[in-house]
Amino acid sequence: MDKFIVSARKYRPQNFSTVVGQSHITTTLKNAINNNQLAHAFLFCGPRGVGKTTCARILAKTINCENKTKDGEACNTCNSCISFDNGSSMNIHELDAASNNSVDDIRSLVEQVRFAPQAGDYKVYIVDEVHMLSAAAFNAFLKTLEEPPPYAIFILATTEKHKILPTILSRCQIFDFKRITTNDTVEHLREICDKEEITAEKTALHIIAQKSEGCMRDALSILDKIVSFTGGKITYSNTLEHLNILDEDYYFTMLDHMRKQHLSDALLLFDTINQKGFEGDTFLEGFTEFVRNLLVSKDPKAAVLLDVAEDFKQKYLQVSLETEASWMLAALNLLTDSTIGYKQARNKKLFVEMSLIKLSYLQQALEITSTDGGISKKKLTDSVKPVAFRSIPIRRIQEENIVPPPQTAGRTATLIIEQEKPAAPVAKKEPAATLPSPATGMGSLANIRAKVAEQNKSVSGPKPLVPDDLTKAVEIHISKLLAKKNNLGAGVLKTSGFEIVDDNTFTIITDNTLQQKVIEAERSELIHHLQSYFNNRALKYTIVVNKKEGANEPEEKQLNRKQQYQLMTEQYPKIKELRERLRLEVD
Numbered sequence: 001m002d003k004f005i006v007s008a009r010k011y012r013p014q015n016f017s018t019v020v021g022q023s024h025i026t027t028t029l030k031n032a033i034n035n036n037q038l039a040h041a042f043l044f045c046g047p048r049g050v051g052k053t054t055c056a057r058i059l060a061k062t063i064n065c066e067n068k069t070k071d072g073e074a075c076n077t078c079n080s081c082i083s084f085d086n087g088s089s090m091n092i093h094e095l096d097a098a099s100n101n102s103v104d105d106i107r108s109l110v111e112q113v114r115f116a117p118q119a120g121d122y123k124v125y126i127v128d129e130v131h132m133l134s135a136a137a138f139n140a141f142l143k144t145l146e147e148p149p150p151y152a153i154f155i156l157a158t159t160e161k162h163k164i165l166p167t168i169l170s171r172c173q174i175f176d177f178k179r180i181t182t183n184d185t186v187e188h189l190r191e192i193c194d195k196e197e198i199t200a201e202k203t204a205l206h207i208i209a210q211k212s213e214g215c216m217r218d219a220l221s222i223l224d225k226i227v228s229f230t231g232g233k234i235t236y237s238n239t240l241e242h243l244n245i246l247d248e249d250y251y252f253t254m255l256d257h258m259r260k261q262h263l264s265d266a267l268l269l270f271d272t273i274n275q276k277g278f279e280g281d282t283f284l285e286g287f288t289e290f291v292r293n294l295l296v297s298k299d300p301k302a303a304v305l306l307d308v309a310e311d312f313k314q315k316y317l318q319v320s321l322e323t324e325a326s327w328m329l330a331a332l333n334l335l336t337d338s339t340i341g342y343k344q345a346r347n348k349k350l351f352v353e354m355s356l357i358k359l360s361y362l363q364q365a366l367e368i369t370s371t372d373g374g375i376s377k378k379k380l381t382d383s384v385k386p387v388a389f390r391s392i393p394i395r396r397i398q399e400e401n402i403v404p405p406p407q408t409a410g411r412t413a414t415l416i417i418e419q420e421k422p423a424a425p426v427a428k429k430e431p432a433a434t435l436p437s438p439a440t441g442m443g444s445l446a447n448i449r450a451k452v453a454e455q456n457k458s459v460s461g462p463k464p465l466v467p468d469d470l471t472k473a474v475e476i477h478i479s480k481l482l483a484k485k486n487n488l489g490a491g492v493l494k495t496s497g498f499e500i501v502d503d504n505t506f507t508i509i510t511d512n513t514l515q516q517k518v519i520e521a522e523r524s525e526l527i528h529h530l531q532s533y534f535n536n537r538a539l540k541y542t543i544v545v546n547k548k549e550g551a552n553e554p555e556e557k558q559l560n561r562k563q564q565y566q567l568m569t570e571q572y573p574k575i576k577e578l579r580e581r582l583r584l585e586v587d
């Protein structure tokens, strides 16, 4: 344990058979060597850390070996092999194009190509990160690549094949390296642990392999760090701790809380996770991955994509059976949005909590959209209560042209929303008495003022409160409001109804409490204006809400299915997407 060397270097493969996870490439190369059908230029493509440079070095060593095995492998014992292994061979030249990408760098390389090897058969030129070469450097290189001397072999390596010029691609034999699978990585780590006498739980090695995302170099360096951190005893929990990964048990518990709509439990669990030092984005990403794994477990065909340690697989399969695919899909959408939104959120913890709240109510949301509406309908109609209606005695109103509202005229109305009849989608505007619009029958503001002044002069006592004059007085006030750009006040007043109660009293009838409040806010100005218009200090009014059928009051509103759906999508926009994906119809 004391002399533990960085495993990436110590366990670098020495021949083709020990290269992990690239057998499709090593087999082809061995066959080419055996059959003497070597190309002069190779292009090794693939992600970082999967063995491109390693394979290039093995190839260089093998073709120069004085004593190749029948299998097409280097002997690792001849002079040439030893010089390759200790780095003293003159037949291998490596150029890192990431840092040496100028024309001059390529020219000096091309210069060397002219000299034949003093020992061995081949001179091998490895150009790493070849996509980084400048265009001029590429061109300088092209000529040599076209007509190389027989002893020269070029191996170009790149992580970005699409950046390679077609003229280069067409001159190379191309090998695509694969990401190393989690299982291959786990096996390789296991071999190293056995050789180094390190005890390691399999779940821990799986976590390391997963974290390295197919890059063996990363997997080995993580292994090294955890070995030095734990003194050679690698367990699931100390690996999680070292890699700052949340135990999957937390996700299973969180899912359980959400499915049962135990909102407070979900929030408390997140608080615990947070206090353990896991930030919101780590949790969101981890939970997204978790739900994704559950979703692929649902279908036996897709279950091969389940990338979790063997010990957990059974639990995933079990829980996925208990969870609807629609929930998982909707949750994934919601989580993806949350992960994106997280960066912009000011209060990160609150933001994650909001996501948890949405996820906790997701089940309910899906039930409403997917069932035939029976549950929600029942709930909503249960809450409908009869609305008592205060009677408003109408005096003098028949003498005038104002039509009284049919449902309120001189009776005590008890309004019950009929349960079977779907409510009108939008509250119909049925003001008790509609005032003529200010544009008609009205001159300019100045004219009106003059008229009012004249009227005020001509009457000595209070002006009688009659509908026609009340209408005129209100119109004047509406013009004043419009002049002050108080469009809301003017609009509400315009659509309200007016009923005269007695000589000094009238009622303003609004459609809802919001309108009532708007007019209430104007009270002092309106009453002042009306008292002076009618020359009557005793003039007063009350504002009532006309609770007629279909009025836009949330407590009394009975939603049809489309409205329920609309309301849901406002609260949970993803439901719309879900519906479209699953092609559900809202009837």
Ligand SMILES: [Zn+2]
Binding pocket: 064, 065, 066, 067, 068, 074, 075, 076, 077, 078, 079, 080, 081, 082
């Ligand atoms: Zn050899």
